[in-house]
Amino acid sequence: MASSLKADLRVSIGSLKLKNPVMTASGTFGYAKEFEPYVNLHRLGAVVVKGISLEPRAGNPPPRIVETSCGMLNAIGLENVGVERFVKEKMVFLQDVNVPVFVNILGDSIDEYRVIAKRLKDVPGIAGIEVNISCPNVKKGGVAFGTIPEMAALVTAAVKEESSVPVVVKLSPNVSDITVIARAVEDAGADAVSLINTLIGMAIDHKSRRPCIANVIGGLSGPAIKPVALRMVYQVAQAVSIPVIGIGGIETYEDVLEFMLAGATAVQIGTANFINPRASEEAVEGLTRYVVDEKLSSIRDVIGGLILP
Amino acid sequence: MASSLKADLRVSIGSLKLKNPVMTASGTFGYAKEFEPYVNLHRLGAVVVKGISLEPRAGNPPPRIVETSCGMLNAIGLENVGVERFVKEKMVFLQDVNVPVFVNILGDSIDEYRVIAKRLKDVPGIAGIEVNISCPNVKKGGVAFGTIPEMAALVTAAVKEESSVPVVVKLSPNVSDITVIARAVEDAGADAVSLINTLIGMAIDHKSRRPCIANVIGGLSGPAIKPVALRMVYQVAQAVSIPVIGIGGIETYEDVLEFMLAGATAVQIGTANFINPRASEEAVEGLTRYVVDEKLSSIRDVIGGLILP
Amino acid sequence: MSQFQEKTEITRIERLTPDVFRITLESSEIASRARPGQFVMVRTGDGKDPLLRRPFSISQTSSGKYFQILFKVIGRGTSMLAHCREGEYLSILGPLGSGFTFDCKADNCLVGGGMGIAPLLFLGKSMLRNCTLKPPTIVLGARNKEELAPLIKDFKELGLSVYPATDDGSLGTHGLVTDILKGLDLAPTCKMSVCGPTPMMTAVHLFCKKKEISCQVSMETAMACGMGACLGCIVPLAKGGYAHACSDGPVFDAKELLWQVR
């Protein structure tokens, strides 16, 4: 029904035009193929695939996930097939789907980021790169790239140098002032920022007296973190002039509207895909109806439209 | 029933001995009197009263609170009667209740903290001071004391100088590395640290396109933040040697056990008091049964008892 | 004044309209102490979503043992309440807040709109019991007949007569409660007790101010605790500063409040 409605949902991320602002978040949508039985993939704004590293990674031992109040903790440990197999195996399916694909990349050193970006350059079907800077920097004693503005800028510049597609830098919320990092990566050439990645959290089983996940600490996602995500998107949207992609606890088109009002140009749906695999497509349908019902000329009218008291 | 059971629940915060580790969190238990119809106040480990400033404050305009998924946002704006009226009006009731009282204090400058501490010195019935360093520092352009280690240390030292009772410093979770702040206040003389204060968050009503609270941003509390709180308590407990008081989403004695396993010596129950005014007393009952059932010689055996994989 | 936290049994659930429900709860602690205008905080489920209790006016008590709440389903909390079954238990805090005051010697006029009618039933009943000489004048408004008729029924059963107003004219006066008030010959010593949506209460307040009639209003705000602890439920005061709807109110002298007149 909603699919027969006409509404202008188009938004731009750098030079890339998306047919709507609804993307899927890295690590929550597999390599997209997993969702084919449930979603018309071509109706989404874009999909972001699971984080890809230079070499394949087996990831952390089990248990890797646990549910928390209105959220979940994960410590997957970045299990992935590595950039080579990703290009050879996973991109084949993705090339056939008529949807822009962002490849989420991560590394232990600036050089690794650079090499991955180089390998992905000019691979057909890749619409953009999302740089995950929440990973610990092995050389710098495990401090995350995402917490030090200078490091974040260096990673951004390195990837940018090797890329012909828009580069989105994905920010960590586990910082005192996220706008500082956002400005640093903007200055280093990022075409957009996406936020937030997971909040670092922990869960304990009092009966066994053990951590609920083997990695002890993990990333908190889901509706629980939405207020923090919304606040950071609002702050960053005011601090930078590149597009902001909002992430964190988004489930419905109403949530999408909230993030866009706070200043997001596009959004990513994460954990909600697990609960409702159709969440992303339903959000597109909801936005379509909203634009029609509210008689907006474009969804872009909503961006940053928050009315302050 | 549980009250007839005998269990050693005693813990120490600096020179102060508490009969059990269950405290109530500042701003969620009024001046304790509000809870008299529901709770046997003398059965609690301690109560922490609403934050007190030098002058009375009217607080923020409405709306001040909004519910979020498994949490709530508040921007009360530190409404309080000011230190003078607090001592003259509120302490009278508190002096009659046989429970240690912590006074939570806040200021816009180091000097304000110092003056409040001085005024509270030797007021009968005050068992300890809890220093809220999450407030913006007016002189330093509104940056919170709690985000800069040097500032946090200066506030701590100033209050410590004027106090004869244990001084607990309450840490903000909105920082890149909470252990740095914790160590700074430990070095400056804090007798204990309590954490976490609220996460900064935001909520938007997409229908009106307005923020849900007049202050636009507010503090997120409740079960939603528990994983973040638990992680920070775990990290801080390893970083300092003074006692850690765990706060964040605690509702039941099981939650208390989780925080103690992570390294907390005591805990504070906050938002849960609104949902179940008896939450604190029920946690004490639950801990009593637990110590008896598990045949522990003391609840202190649980502290830091997390078994790593 | 004492409050209780109680597990109270649902003895009856009635569906008055497609989205208005009435729940009867058993608690002699609460029922025997409640005064008109007071409210209870209800936990709508065992889970953490919704997290907070929801406030509802006590709309009636009976036999010193039962009390009722009347509510409209507007979100998750009320929808969960509507799905409760008789025989189940609800966790209740109450009775909370100040109540309405009334003076049997004065003419009393009760004005209610929508779900704001709930506490006025309790108030009307108390007046009927205590002020045998002069029954109150009662003016009730709602969107349409479907919504208003079942609420008026309770007043009629007590023998009270009601001036109804509906937005669409399907029952009583076509218009607002203030349209009715204007036509009534109210004594200047009359005391108005009002509960309803803020725009309605603002209009009634302005009406009373002009006529120099005393007016008390029951305010609705978001509430986390209902007992003066969270400081979330403020209403701005005319003299500056704020009062707390849950502990200083929810009933206030309208003159003391700051009204936003657009």
Next chain:
Amino acid sequence: MSQFQEKTEITRIERLTPDVFRITLESSEIASRARPGQFVMVRTGDGKDPLLRRPFSISQTSSGKYFQILFKVIGRGTSMLAHCREGEYLSILGPLGSGFTFDCKADNCLVGGGMGIAPLLFLGKSMLRNCTLKPPTIVLGARNKEELAPLIKDFKELGLSVYPATDDGSLGTHGLVTDILKGLDLAPTCKMSVCGPTPMMTAVHLFCKKKEISCQVSMETAMACGMGACLGCIVPLAKGGYAHACSDGPVFDAKELLWQVR
């Protein structure tokens, strides 16, 4: 292979023991395609607490239109499911995962413990339909008679005979399923299909390994998505690395897994 996200109607809820329930759901999409050993992800409520879906084995299908899940109440999600009413709808994803494989020419032995018995009913039924010559040998264990008897009943109704074992000896052998297995004269070509608690599956695996009997096990892990997207549901492999219980399993050849033997 296709999966569906469906709002399925609850056509029946049965309480088999104080904490074990069976729900019959209507979905020809799912029922007609399901294979024994596959599971569904069930949304236990509309709210955000609990947040994630819960996995349950398909314990039976009928008429290509209905399927059943059998579950024990252990936490919030299962407790919410137990409170559902007939006529209500549940959101279901499925059928998911690989199923059991079986070979009619081999002797088949099904071993289940506790709620792990659920998928074996479906498997037993399929064997009965397809392998007319040799009905499977079925060994089922549980804590006590109260828990085990209602689960065995289903097998009996199909005409299958069961060797029961209970921890307390209140029904069948006093002991573990492996105590029964030891007494059976199993052919080396026998194929074992096992589902139950990990210690039980470990024991059966070790038993089979010693006897060089082929053994397939259905693994339970925490699952967020059930469809290979979250990578949360891993089981360690003997050769190193991990497999995903939801998409590579939940049924695995026991030899391929890494068993923690204490």
